[in-house]
Amino acid sequence: MSSNQSYYVPESSIWPIVGAVGMLLTFFGLSTVLVNQSNGDPTTTAWVVFTVGALVLVYMITGWLRDVIRESRAGLYDAQMDRSFRQGMSWFIFSEVAFFAALFGSLFYIRFFAVPWLGGEGAKGTANMLWEGFQAQWPLLNNPDNSQFAGPDAVIGPWGLPLLNTLILVTSSITLTLSHKALKYDKRKPTIYWLAATVALGAIFLFFQIEEYIEAYSHLHLTLDSGIYGSIFFLMTGFHGLHVLLGGIILFVVLMRLIKGHFSAHDHFGYEAGAWYWHFVDVVWIMLFVFVYVI
Amino acid sequence: MSAVADAHAADHHDHGPAKGIGRWLFTTNHKDIGTMYLVFSFAMFLAGGAMAMIIRAELFQPGLQMVEPAFFNQMTTMHGLVMIFGAVMPAFVGLANWMIPLMVGAPDMALPRMNNWSFWLLVTGSLILMSTLFMDGGAPNFGWTAYAPLSTTYGPDSTTFFIFSVHILGISSIMGAINVIATIINMRAPGMTLMKMPMFVWTWLITAFLLIAVLPVLAGAVTMLLMDIHFGTAFFDAAGGGDPVLYQHIFWFFGHPEVYILILPAFGIISQIIPTFSRKPLFGYTSMVYATAAIAILSFLVWSHHMFTVGLPLPGELFFMYATMIIAVPTGVKIFNWITTMFRGSISFETPMLFAIGFVVLFTVGGLSGVMLAIAPADFQYHDTYFVVAHFHYVLIPGAIYGIFASVYYWLPKWSGRMYSEALGKAHFWLSFIGLNIAFFPMHFLGLAGMPRRYADYPIQFANFNQVSTIGAFLFGASQLLLVFIVYKAVKSGPKADAKPWDGAEGLEWTVPSPAPYHTFEQPPRVD
Numbered sequence: 001m002s003s004n005q006s007y008y009v010p011e012s013s014i015w016p017i018v019g020a021v022g023m024l025l026t027f028f029g030l031s032t033v034l035v036n037q038s039n040g041d042p043t044t045t046a047w048v049v050f051t052v053g054a055l056v057l058v059y060m061i062t063g064w065l066r067d068v069i070r071e072s073r074a075g076l077y078d079a080q081m082d083r084s085f086r087q088g089m090s091w092f093i094f095s096e097v098a099f100f101a102a103l104f105g106s107l108f109y110i111r112f113f114a115v116p117w118l119g120g121e122g123a124k125g126t127a128n129m130l131w132e133g134f135q136a137q138w139p140l141l142n143n144p145d146n147s148q149f150a151g152p153d154a155v156i157g158p159w160g161l162p163l164l165n166t167l168i169l170v171t172s173s174i175t176l177t178l179s180h181k182a183l184k185y186d187k188r189k190p191t192i193y194w195l196a197a198t199v200a201l202g203a204i205f206l207f208f209q210i211e212e213y214i215e216a217y218s219h220l221h222l223t224l225d226s227g228i229y230g231s232i233f234f235l236m237t238g239f240h241g242l243h244v245l246l247g248g249i250i251l252f253v254v255l256m257r258l259i260k261g262h263f264s265a266h267d268h269f270g271y272e273a274g275a276w277y278w279h280f281v282d283v284v285w286i287m288l289f290v291f292v293y294v295i
Numbered sequence: 296m297s298a299v300a301d302a303h304a305a306d307h308h309d310h311g312p313a314k315g316i317g318r319w320l321f322t323t324n325h326k327d328i329g330t331m332y333l334v335f336s337f338a339m340f341l342a343g344g345a346m347a348m349i350i351r352a353e354l355f356q357p358g359l360q361m362v363e364p365a366f367f368n369q370m371t372t373m374h375g376l377v378m379i380f381g382a383v384m385p386a387f388v389g390l391a392n393w394m395i396p397l398m399v400g401a402p403d404m405a406l407p408r409m410n411n412w413s414f415w416l417l418v419t420g421s422l423i424l425m426s427t428l429f430m431d432g433g434a435p436n437f438g439w440t441a442y443a444p445l446s447t448t449y450g451p452d453s454t455t456f457f458i459f460s461v462h463i464l465g466i467s468s469i470m471g472a473i474n475v476i477a478t479i480i481n482m483r484a485p486g487m488t489l490m491k492m493p494m495f496v497w498t499w500l501i502t503a504f505l506l507i508a509v510l511p512v513l514a515g516a517v518t519m520l521l522m523d524i525h526f527g528t529a530f531f532d533a534a535g536g537g538d539p540v541l542y543q544h545i546f547w548f549f550g551h552p553e554v555y556i557l558i559l560p561a562f563g564i565i566s567q568i569i570p571t572f573s574r575k576p577l578f579g580y581t582s583m584v585y586a587t588a589a590i591a592i593l594s595f596l597v598w599s600h601h602m603f604t605v606g607l608p609l610p611g612e613l614f615f616m617y618a619t620m621i622i623a624v625p626t627g628v629k630i631f632n633w634i635t636t637m638f639r640g641s642i643s644f645e646t647p648m649l650f651a652i653g654f655v656v657l658f659t660v661g662g663l664s665g666v667m668l669a670i671a672p673a674d675f676q677y678h679d680t681y682f683v684v685a686h687f688h689y690v691l692i693p694g695a696i697y698g699i700f701a702s703v704y705y706w707l708p709k710w711s712g713r714m715y716s717e718a719l720g721k722a723h724f725w726l727s728f729i730g731l732n733i734a735f736f737p738m739h740f741l742g743l744a745g746m747p748r749r750y751a752d753y754p755i756q757f758a759n760f761n762q763v764s765t766i767g768a769f770l771f772g773a774s775q776l777l778l779v780f781i782v783y784k785a786v787k788s789g790p791k792a793d794a795k796p797w798d799g800a801e802g803l804e805w806t807v808p809s810p811a812p813y814h815t816f817e818q819p820p821r822v823d
Contacts, residue, residue, distance in 0.1 A: 006817050007482070009403045012313055012321035016408055020415030027459040028423060034525045035452045064408070080481060084405035087477035095469050095507045102515035102545055106530070114538035123608055130533060140536045149535035225527025228536035235522065235530075 008076045015064040022060050025053025065253075069270075073262070082269055089273045093280050096243070100284050103236050107291065110228055111138050118144055143227035152222035152230055158293035161212045165205050166289045169244075172201035173282045176251075176275055186265040188258070195255050198278070202248040209241050236292055240284055247281045250274040312813055323407035325392045326811060328414050330710070332389025333703075335414075337779075339381030339421065340696075344772050346374040351734075351768040354761050357753050367751035368436035373428065375439030376457075379557065380464045381421050383691070386699045387560040388413070388471045391499050393710065394702075395475060397804040397811060398493045400484025400820045405477035413471040420463035427453035427460075438749060440550070443531030443542040447523045454524060458517045465510040472503035472510075479503075484803070486822035490584070493802050494577065497584050498563030501591045505552045505559075508595075513549035516542060540605055547598035555594045557691065559587060561698025562629060565651050567802070568705050569633050572648035573640030574799035579632040586625035586632075593622050603674045612671045619669035626662055630655060645797070646720030650701035653728055654693055661689030664739065679749075682742025688735045692771075700727075700778070707782065708796040712810030713789030719781045726774035733767025 029050030036043045071077065077085075113124075119136025120128035128134060131144035139155040156162065179194030213234075216222040224234050254274045257263065263271050312318045312327065322328060349370050353361045362370070392410065396403055404410045427434040430453045437445035437454075446454055479492070479500045492500075519542070522528040529535020531542045570577045577583065599607055599615040607615075633655050642648070664686040668674050677683060700723075708714055737760035746757045753761065795805040803822070807815045 007402050009407050009814075010323050012317070012323055013408045013411065014321050016412035017320045017415050019412055020419045023416060023463055024419045024422065027419075027463060028426075028456070031423075031455045031459050034455050034521075038525060039452070083481045084477045087481055088406055088409070088473050091473045091476055091507050092469075095473075095511045098508050099511035099515055102512040102548070105548070106515070106519070106541060106545060109541050109544060110537065114533075114541060115536050117538075118533060118536065124606060127533070143529070143535050145534035149529050149532075223527075224522070225529075225535075228529045231522065231528035231530055231535070231537065235519070235528070 008071070008078070008081055010067075010071070013064075013067065015060050015067070018056060018063070019060040022053050022056035025049050026057060027053070029053055069257070069262070072270075082267075085269050085273070089276060093276060096280065100236075100239070100287075103232075103239065104287065104291065107232050107236065110232060115140060115228070139229045140227055141229075149225065149227040150221070152216075152220050152226045154220045155222055155229060155233070156212055156216055156220070156293065158289065161208050161215075162289055162293045165208050165212075166285065168201050168205045168208070169282050169285050172198045172205070173279055175201065176278055180271070180275055183258075183263065183268060183271065184265055192255065192258050195251060195258065199248055199251050199255060202244055202251070202278075206241060206244055206248070209237065209244075233292060236288055240281070240288055243281045243284070247274070247278045250277060321411070323403070323411055324813065325396050325404045325407065325410065326710075326813065328404075328410050329389045329392030329394075331414050332385050332392060332417070335418065335421075336382050336384075336386035336389060339377055339385070341775070342425070343374050343377035343382055344775060346370045346377065347768065348772050350374065351765040353751055354753070355765040356762070357755050357758050359752055362751065364751040365433060365436060368438075368749065369428070369434040371749050372435045372438050373424075376424060376435070377421075378691075379439065379553075380461075381417075381424070383557050383695045383699070384468060385417055387499075387502070387557075387695075388417075388468070388475075390495075390560065390564070390699070390702055390706075391471075391475050394706065394804060395478055395496055395499060396482070397709075397807065397815060398496050398802055399479060399482060399487055400803050400816045400822065401478055401482035402814065402817045402819075404474050405482055406474050409470050410474050413467045413474065416463055416467035416470070420460045420467060423456050423460035423463065427456050430456070440543075440546055441517070441520065442546070443520060443523065443539045446520055447531055450524065455521065458521045461517050462514055465514050468506050469510050472506035475499055475503040476507070484816065484819040484822050490581065491822060493563075494566035494580070494583055495560070495563035498559045498566070498587050501587050502556050502559045505556050505591055505594065509549040509552040509556075512545060513553075516545040516549065519545070540602070543602050543605060544598070547601045548595075550601065551598045552591070552594040554687075554690075555590055557695045558698075559591070561654070561695050562587065564698045564702045564705075565633060565654050568647045568651040568701050569636050569655075571705075571797050571800045572645060572651070573637045573642050575636055575640040576801075577632070578635040578638075579628070582628055583632055586628040589625040590622060593618065593625070597622065600669055600671075600674070603671045604678045616669060616671040620666060623662065623666050623669075630659055630662075641799075645704075646715070646717060646724055647701045647705035649721065649724040650697045650704065653724065654697045654701065657689060657693030657697070657728075657731075661686055661691075661694060664689065677742060679747055680742035681738040681746045681748060684748050685735050685738035685742060688731075688738070692731050692735070700724075703778075703782070705797070706804075707785060708792030709804060709807075709809050709811055711786045711789070712792055712808075713785045714792045714796060715781050715785035715789060719777065719784070723774060723777045723781060726777065727771055730767050730769075730771030730774055734764050734771050735767070737761075737764045737767075 029046050029048075032046035033043045033050060036046055115138065116122065116136045117124040117127045118131065118134055119125070121136060134144045135142065141151045141154070143149040143151045175194045176198040179191050179198060182190035182194060222230050222233070224230055251274045254271050257270065312324065313321070319327065319331060349362060350367065353359070353367055392404065395401075430451075432451035432453060434453055435441065435446070435451065435457045437450060441457070479496055483492070519528070519530040523530050523532065529537040531537050531539045533539070566577055566583060597615055597619045599611055600619045603612060603615070664682070668677055668683065668686055704715060704720055741757055741760045744757065746753055792809045794808050796809065803820060806820065
């Protein structure tokens with residue numbers, strides 16, 4: 001419901017149209033790169049278009065955020081505006097939940113329906129006639145057609161790096177909460193230190209994740225094209241990794257703003273949005289650890 | 296109106312729109328953005344309509360007359376994509392932009408800059424999608440559903456561009472939906488409680504929830520297509536342990552809520568218009584709200600009724616059959632409520648009301664053929680025939696499109712400050728009504744007789760109905776040009792409209808002058 005103060009409506013902004021042009025260049029360039037690569041055509045021009053587009057997007061995001069931060073610090077945003085931002089961020093995270101739900105749904109369908117049916121199980125087990133003698137197992141090491149999709153030698157076990165990464169990410173959620181608590185009590189130094197620790201833990205997580213991928217590719221022959229296990233493994237952990245990267249960048253920006261003296265004990269939506277996102281990424285990882293690595 | 300006047304004094308920025316092209320490129324004004332959405336979606340409607348005309352012209356006679364089968368397949372695919380993602384969804388977002396702030400007494404949408412970005416990303420995505428028509432190997436040709444392996448192993452090069460255009464259009468729609476929800480939850484005028492909201496606002500709130508829940512699922516599906524095409528993954532390839540049917544499951548988990556995204560806002564529009572021209576309050580407002588919510592929830596549980604013939608386990612066939620038939624209950628509640636609203640009302644038949652009544656009658660036809668298709672054993676006969684084409688065109692044209700037409704006639708006086716020509720509006724309605732029934736009713740018979748969809752050619756026994764259908768399609772298509780003329784004439788030289796041109800209309804949007812000033816409700820009105 002409205003307060004008496006009038007809602008701040010920015011008069012006009014160049015950033016949306018700049019962002020739209022950036023998206024056009026980025027994705028037209030990226031599509032052309034992929035298609036030309038598949039056809040063996042040169043990709044240099046397409047890479048240039050893609051890079052220009054990506055730079056335009058970076059320019060747009062920094063400019064847009066600069067405007068928002070300036071307006072926020074000028075006190076143009078009232079409580080109602082704050083609620084709009086909160087609504088926006090919550091529903092954005094909900095859309096991310098829906099995206100990961102689709103990936104988890106795919107994992108379960110493959111694991112509990114598609115692969116067993118190919119192995120001859122149940123009423124739809126007639127699918128076994130496609131590749132007779134195919135044995136269903138999970139993780140799938142021998143694919144139905146190993147000449148087309150050479151299966152991996154082994155998969156990443158859960159109790160090494162993945163367990164370590166779980167501990168790292170859970171710890172990072174705790175340090176983030178400590179930082180948030182400190183901010184609420186207006187203790188700026190612990191706020192900054194705990195947040196810096198959170199960002200550092202996120203970076204370590206990503207480092208280990210890359211280690212794990214190198215191990216998978218170079219020693220286990222677990223790759224994107226090693227059949228369905230590798231496909232779903234890299235899709236899910238890869239998208240999660242991208243989200244850790246994005247969440248880490250958000251928190252890093254928040255950290256820089258804290259150091260510059262932004263945010264107060266009772267007014268720090270930008271901080272909270274980043275924190276919500278980080279906790280969301282953490283929860284997704286725990287689900288991944290359980291359903292992709294352990295079970 | 297005093298709220299508008301007071302706002303002038305309290306405000307801190309310039310009041311009129313900016314001059315020149317910059318007004319449109321950089322705008323944060325919900326009315327400007329709504330107008331851009333509506334104009335753009337109508338342009339896409341004409342483009343998609345032109346593709347439909349190519350399809351129908353080719354099918355006028357058996358044999359190949361006009362186009363190659365490969366191009367025909369591109370036309371069926373692009374027609375579907377352009378109409379769904381370029382015409383109907385953006386038109387509803389345009390209506391939401393224009394009307395929701397006016398209906399809930401808000402000064403603008405909750406997040407005005409993001410609103411503009413949503414619109415320009417729609418243009419970006421549409422440009423990439425349309426550009427595929429000019430590429431080597433042609434546009435996507437696998438149907439709007441993009442089933443693997445048609446889109447992976449056998450797809451043209453442009454599939455990659457199609458995938459990224461779907462991503463961008465999805466981002467645009469999600470941001471639009473977030474904006475709608477934030478506006479409705481956070482920006483209502485004091486006293487505008489949830490259960491006092493106009494039905495159009497309610498249906499859009501639920502539609503926005505559906506959009507945010509399922510568009511990311513579509514993004515996931517097409518991302519897996521991209522991975523299968525370019526990165527050697529095996530999601531939809533059984534040789535690597537994947538399953539092409541997985542694509543269909545993910546796609547339709549998006550796809551079925553999507554068809555309610557295409558109809559729920561129209562339900563809301565009709566629920567505004569029928570009470571106005573019956574001069575009675577909407578019958579069963581509360582049950583309308585709950586029925587809309589029930590339809591939305593059920594839409595997540597019925598996706599496999601698009602896949603009855605794909606080889607589902609028997610319990611799956613049964614579950615999805617019964618779950619689908621249950622949707623007829625809340626839909627029936629709505630139909631009965633609209634009819635009961637009209638019952639013993641002082642009805643007058645202005646153009647918006649004609650389209651609304653046309654909606655109720657013809658949407659029911661499409662709804663009933665939907666129940667027929669829901670019956671799994673019967674669907675084995677109808678699946679992928681023209682019966683399905685008839686069914687979804689009966690729910691999409693007299694449903695979604697009539698809803699949009701009705702709202703354009705209903706709110707054009709508010710947008711432009713001018714009245715349209717009632718005689719021309721009625722002519723548009725009757726030409727459309729006759730054209731669409733001639734075009735699509737014979738398709739039921741073609742489908743029952745076994746004519747499959749998505750072929751450029753057919754055996755000679757289907758020729759008569761196809762010729763009739765093509766004539767109707769061209770009549771319908773041509774009569775849409777009349778709409779361009781009607782709107783142009785009204786805006787240019789129509790008689791001035793009152794603040795409330797319809798005597799039976801209720802709601803905050805009629806308390807502001809016509810045309811609505813550039814800024815409205817900067818101080819919120821009080822709703823009792």
